[in-house]
Amino acid sequence: MPLMSGPPPQLGDLIEFFRPLYQHWGIYVGNGYVVHLTDQEGWSSLSSALGGSAVVRKDLLEDVARGCNYRVNNKYDQKMSPYPSEKVVQAALQQLGQIMPYSVTSANCEHFVTELRYGNCFSEQVANIALYTAVGGGILAAALATLAIITRNRRQNQ
Known part of the structure; x- marks a missing residue:
């Protein structure tokens, strides 16, 4: 069973999932769900990197964790002001189902969520x-x- 460390997520929070060799990222949108950039099956695996595209999905946080630990990690809040949580959630939900270009170095899941929360992708x-x-x-x-x-x-x- 996945282990969550820290406080429970609030709307618009960045969720960091600890996978072997990398971290996966999502935005908490309420009721136990996250929006994240992933492959068609929702595995956030190398198939996105190899295929050059990924899809925006809404999945249960526990399903995205799939046995891995996770935490709320709004680590950039001290450096820049996040958008209001309602705006973050609305922007995330508006992108559901979109197929997007994927690049490990310039358009990955962390780039996706930081753009939603802060307006800058990094x-x-x-x-x-x-x-x-x-x-x-x-x-x-x-x-x-x-x-x-x-x-x-x-x-x-x-």
């Missing part, structure tokens, strides 16, 4: 991956440069 997951990749690449480049210097110095000393 994904911290994508930004973090880019940062980790850049840092990892920098560390690798520094290690290779150090190895090259050590190798050159050894050759000169021989």
Whole structure:
């Protein structure tokens, strides 16, 4: 059974679902339902990423969680003002059934919900991956440069 941490959701809240290797996102629209960007079957799986499109669905929060933990996570509220909850819910419900382009890096489920709540689409997951990749690449480049210097110095000393 999924475990919810933190306070119960309120209308317009961002819901973060913890999947293996990534997080899925939805907007709480009341009566136990969330609106989310997902594949046709509602699994928020790689089939959306591979197919290049996704659909806006309204599903029971517990069904979307499907055994994974979840929480209310309005993490950007300190940085920007959210729209009124009624406006967020109305905008989410108006998009039900729409097929939308899907991109892991520029049009994913987190982009979808942040645009509804704040009017700007962004994904911290994508930004973090880019940062980790850049840092990892920098560390690798520094290690290779150090190895090259050590190798050159050894050759000169021989």
